[in-house]
Amino acid sequence: MDKSFRLQRFTQYGIFLAFALICIALALSTPRFFTIPNLMIIGTQVSINALLAFGVTFVIITGGIDLSLGSMVAVAGVTAAMFAHPDTYPLLVPLFAGLAAGVFFGAFNGFVITKSKVPPFIVTLGTMTIGRGLALILSKGRPISNLSDSFNFIGGGNVFGIPFPIIILIIAFMVCSVILNKTVLGRYMYAVGGNEPAARASGINVTNVKMWVYTLCGLLSAVGGILLTSRITTGQPNAGAGFELDAIAAAIIGGTSTSGGTGTMTGTLIGALLIGVISNSLDLLNVTSYYQQVVMGIIIIGAVVLDSMGKKDR
Amino acid sequence: MGTILKVSNLSKSFSGVKALDNIHFELKRGEVHALMGENGAGKSTFMKILIGLLAPDSGEIIFEGQELRNSNVGDTLRRGISMIHQEILIIPELTVAQNIFLGREKEISGRKRWASGWLNDISSDKKAANLLQEMGVNIDPKAKMKYLSVAQMQMVEIAKAISNEAKVIIMDEPTSAISDKEVETLFKIIKDLKTKGVSVIYISHKMDEIFEISDTITVLRDGKYIATQSASELDKQSLISMMVGREIDHMFPESNSEKGELALSVRALSKKGQFSDINFEVHAGEILGFAGLMGAGRTEIARVIFGLDKQDSGEIRIKNKSVINKTPRQAIENGIGYVSEDRKGLGFIPGMSVKDNTTLASMSHHRKGIFINKSGEEASTTKMIADLRIKTAGMDQKVTYLSGGNQQKVVIGKVLLASPEIIILDEPTRGVDVGAKFEIYKLIRSLADKGIAIIMISSELPEILGMSDRILVLSKGKQTAILTSEEATQELIMKYAVA
Numbered sequence: 001m002d003k004s005f006r007l008q009r010f011t012q013y014g015i016f017l018a019f020a021l022i023c024i025a026l027a028l029s030t031p032r033f034f035t036i037p038n039l040m041i042i043g044t045q046v047s048i049n050a051l052l053a054f055g056v057t058f059v060i061i062t063g064g065i066d067l068s069l070g071s072m073v074a075v076a077g078v079t080a081a082m083f084a085h086p087d088t089y090p091l092l093v094p095l096f097a098g099l100a101a102g103v104f105f106g107a108f109n110g111f112v113i114t115k116s117k118v119p120p121f122i123v124t125l126g127t128m129t130i131g132r133g134l135a136l137i138l139s140k141g142r143p144i145s146n147l148s149d150s151f152n153f154i155g156g157g158n159v160f161g162i163p164f165p166i167i168i169l170i171i172a173f174m175v176c177s178v179i180l181n182k183t184v185l186g187r188y189m190y191a192v193g194g195n196e197p198a199a200r201a202s203g204i205n206v207t208n209v210k211m212w213v214y215t216l217c218g219l220l221s222a223v224g225g226i227l228l229t230s231r232i233t234t235g236q237p238n239a240g241a242g243f244e245l246d247a248i249a250a251a252i253i254g255g256t257s258t259s260g261g262t263g264t265m266t267g268t269l270i271g272a273l274l275i276g277v278i279s280n281s282l283d284l285l286n287v288t289s290y291y292q293q294v295v296m297g298i299i300i301i302g303a304v305v306l307d308s309m310g311k312k313d314r
Numbered sequence: 315m316g317t318i319l320k321v322s323n324l325s326k327s328f329s330g331v332k333a334l335d336n337i338h339f340e341l342k343r344g345e346v347h348a349l350m351g352e353n354g355a356g357k358s359t360f361m362k363i364l365i366g367l368l369a370p371d372s373g374e375i376i377f378e379g380q381e382l383r384n385s386n387v388g389d390t391l392r393r394g395i396s397m398i399h400q401e402i403l404i405i406p407e408l409t410v411a412q413n414i415f416l417g418r419e420k421e422i423s424g425r426k427r428w429a430s431g432w433l434n435d436i437s438s439d440k441k442a443a444n445l446l447q448e449m450g451v452n453i454d455p456k457a458k459m460k461y462l463s464v465a466q467m468q469m470v471e472i473a474k475a476i477s478n479e480a481k482v483i484i485m486d487e488p489t490s491a492i493s494d495k496e497v498e499t500l501f502k503i504i505k506d507l508k509t510k511g512v513s514v515i516y517i518s519h520k521m522d523e524i525f526e527i528s529d530t531i532t533v534l535r536d537g538k539y540i541a542t543q544s545a546s547e548l549d550k551q552s553l554i555s556m557m558v559g560r561e562i563d564h565m566f567p568e569s570n571s572e573k574g575e576l577a578l579s580v581r582a583l584s585k586k587g588q589f590s591d592i593n594f595e596v597h598a599g600e601i602l603g604f605a606g607l608m609g610a611g612r613t614e615i616a617r618v619i620f621g622l623d624k625q626d627s628g629e630i631r632i633k634n635k636s637v638i639n640k641t642p643r644q645a646i647e648n649g650i651g652y653v654s655e656d657r658k659g660l661g662f663i664p665g666m667s668v669k670d671n672t673t674l675a676s677m678s679h680h681r682k683g684i685f686i687n688k689s690g691e692e693a694s695t696t697k698m699i700a701d702l703r704i705k706t707a708g709m710d711q712k713v714t715y716l717s718g719g720n721q722q723k724v725v726i727g728k729v730l731l732a733s734p735e736i737i738i739l740d741e742p743t744r745g746v747d748v749g750a751k752f753e754i755y756k757l758i759r760s761l762a763d764k765g766i767a768i769i770m771i772s773s774e775l776p777e778i779l780g781m782s783d784r785i786l787v788l789s790k791g792k793q794t795a796i797l798t799s800e801e802a803t804q805e806l807i808m809k810y811a812v813a
Contacts, residue, residue: 194663
C-alpha cells in the first residue's frame with residue numbers, strides 16, 4: 001500500500017505502542033509499578049475518567065463537543081446521594097435517580113444543540129454552568145454525607161478481589177464498543193461527523209443521532225458521578241470540576257479527531273489508561289504534581305501531532 | 315516566441331509507484347498550452363512540482379534560462395509562476411483588495427520601510443480597482459470576498475496573479491463551476507494575457523473549450539508523456555484516443571428502453587427566487603435531460619424533489635400519488651434517489667470505507683434490530699463493486715483514495731442499494747475522466763432499461779443530447795421547452811436556454 005496508508009496504520013497502532021513502551025519502561029524503573037495492588041489502584045483511578053471519555057468519544061465522533069461532563073457528574077452524584085441515606089430507599093432508587101438525572105441533562109444538551117443550531121461548544125459551556133448551579137441548589141451548597149453501605153460498595157467494594165469500578169469500566173467499554181462498531185447508530189455517528197450534509201442526503205435522521213450521543217454522554221457521566229459519590233462516600237456539589245478536560249484529552253490521545261468522523265473506544269480506553277499510568281508513575285517516581293501537568297500537556301500535543309502526520313499527504 | 319519554461323526528464327514516484335515518468339514539456343511565451351489527460355494521468359502531480367509544492371525525484375525545470383531547484387511555493391511565486399486552483403483559495407471575510415494583496419501588504423503600502431507594517435487600505439483599494447478595471451471586470455475592491463460568485467472569485471485570483479507579475483499562470487479546471495457567459499469573460503481575459511506575453515497552462519476536461527482557447531496541447535497518460543501538438547492539427551476524436559489510448563466510437567449507448575408507466579409528475583412547482591411554474595413528467599425507463607445555463611434552477615428543482623429544500627407551491631406526484639418530501643429520508647422512502655453535483659459536499663463521507671458509504675442510505679435493508687447485518691452488507695457491496703465496476707483495493711478502502719469516477723460510482727451504488735424507482739443524476743460526469751464517463755453513460759442507460767425513471771441534469775450539451783429521451787430546457791428559473799431527442803440540437807437547446 002502507499003505511504004500514507006502505512007503511516008495511517010502506524011498512527012492507529014502508534015498509541016498502543018507508546019502505551020506499551022511506557023509501561024515497560026516504568027516496570028523496569030520502579031519495581032512497585034507492576035504489582036497487582038498498584039495496577040488495581042490505577043484501574044480504579046482511571047475508571048471515572050474513562051467512563052466520561054467513552055461518552056465524549058461518541059460526541060466528538062459526530063463532530064460535537066461536550067464541556068458539561070464535569071457538571072453532569074456533580075448533578076448525578078448529588079441526586080443519587082439525596083436518595084442514598086441508610087434505611088430510606090432501596091439501592092435501586094438512588095441509582096435510578098442519578099442515572100435519570102444524567103440522561104435528562106444529556107438529552108437537554110442534545111435538544112438545545114439540535115433545535116437552536118448554536119455550536120455545541122457554546123451550548124455545553126452554558127449547561128456546564130447551569131449544571132454546577134443545579135448541583136449546588138439540590139445540595140443546598142453542602143456535601144451530602146451519611147450514605148448507605150450498599151451504596152458505598154459501588155465505588156469502594158471488591159468482587160473476587162477486583163475493585164467494583166474496574167468491573168463497571170470493563171462492562172461500559174464493551175457496551176460502548178459494540179454500540180460504535182456493531183450498531184446502525186454507531187455507523188451513523190461516523191457518517192454525521194464525517195460529512196453531515198452527505199449523511200442527511202443519505203436519509204439519516206441527523207437530529208436523532210445527535211440526541212442519542214448527547215444522551216449517552218449524559219448517561220455515562222452519571223455512572224461516573226455515582227461511582228465518584230460512592231467512592232468518596234459523599235455527594236459533593238463541587239465534584240467533577242475540570243473532569244471534562246481530562247475526558248476530552250483521553251479521547252484525543254486515543255486518536256479521536258476533534259473535526260469528527262474518526263475515533264475508537266479502544267483508543268480512548270488506552271488514552272485514559274495512559275493518563276492514569278503516567279500520573280501514577282510520576283507519583284511513584286516522586287515527581288511533583290506541577291511537573292505532572294507539564295508532562296500531560298506534552299503528551300496531548302504529541303498524540304495529536306502523531307495523528308496529523310498520518311493524515312498528511314492524502 | 316521564445317521558450318519561457320522547459321521541463322525535461324521529470325520523474326516522481328510515490329512509494330515505488332511512478333506518478334510521473336520522464337515528462338517533457340515546453341512552454342512558449344504568450345501561448346495557451348493545454349495539459350490533457352485522464353484523472354490519474356499525472357497532471358496535478360506535475361503542476362504541484364512546477365509551483366514548488368512537491369519536489370521531483372529527477373529531471374530538470376528551466377524557467378527563464380535558470381534551473382528551478384529546491385524551490386518552494388514562495389520562490390516560484392516570486393519568479394512569476396502562479397496557479398489558479400480548482401478549489402479557489404480565498405479568505406471569505408476579507409475584501410477583494412485585501413485578498414489580492416494578501417502577504418504583500420508591506421510592498422503596496424507605499425510607506426517608508428519602518429512604517430510599512432501599518433496597513434494602507436486606500437492605496438490597496440486603488441491598486442485593486444485599477445487592476446480589475448484593466449482586466450475589464452466589474453468587481454468592487456471593497457466588497458467582502460464571500461459575497462462574490464465563483465466566477466468573480468476566479469477573476470480576483472487572476473488579478474492576484476497579474477499583480478504578482480506572473481509570467482506563467484496555471485489554471486486548473488477554471489470553468490468547472492462557472493456559466494457559459496462567464497467562460498466568455500474568462501477567455502477574453504486569457505486572450506488579453508496572451509497579448510501581454512503571459513503564458514497560460516490550461517487544464518480542463520471540456521474538449522470544446524480546449525480547442526477554442528489553446529494553441530498547443532500536451533497529453534499525458536498514466537504518468538507518461540504522450541505527445542505535444544498544435545491544437546489546429548488535432549481534432550476531438552484523435553485527442554480522446556491519445557488520452558485514453560484507445561478509440562471510443564460510440565460514446566453514448568443506444569436508447570432501446572420501453573417507456574413504462576408514469577413514475578414522477580411535477581405540477582406548477584415554484585420556489586421564490588429560484589424557479590417557478592415547473593411542469594413535467596418522467597416515465598419508468600425514460601431519461602429526461604435537464605438542460606440550461608448555470609443558475610437556471612436545475613439543481614434547485616432537484617433539491618426540492620429530494621426533500622433538501624422546501625417548495626413554496628406546486629405539487630409533486632409519485633406514481634400518481636401526491637407526496638411531500640420534507641427530508642431526504644422521506645424522499646428515499648418514496649423511492650427517489652439523488653446523485654448530487656456536489657460529490658464531496660453531499661455525495662460521500664470521505665473518511666468512511668467503500669462498504670460503509672455504499673450501504674449508508676440503505677441501512678434499513680442491512681440491519682438486524684439495532685445491529686448491522688455484516689454479511690448482508692458485504693454481499694451488497696461486493697455486488698455493487700462488480701456491477702458498477704468500481705476500481706478499489708477492496709471494500710474497506712476509504713473513498714477519499716479513489717479516483718473521481720470511482721467515487722461517483724460509489725455514490726451511484728449507494729443510491730441504487732436504496733432501490734429507488736426514480737433517480738436524479740446531477741452532473742453525473744463532472745470531474746470524471748473520459749474512460750469512466752463512457753462507463754457511467756452505459757450504466758445510466760442500463761438503469762433506464764431496468765425500468766428506473768431518470769432525470770439527468772448536465773451542463774454538457776453533447777451529454778444531454780446523447781443520453782436523453784426528452785430534454786427539458788430551463789432559463790432563469792423558467793421552463794422554456796421540452797424537446798424530444800429527435801428534434802433537439804445543440805443550437806435549439808441553446809436558443810431556449812438563453813430565452
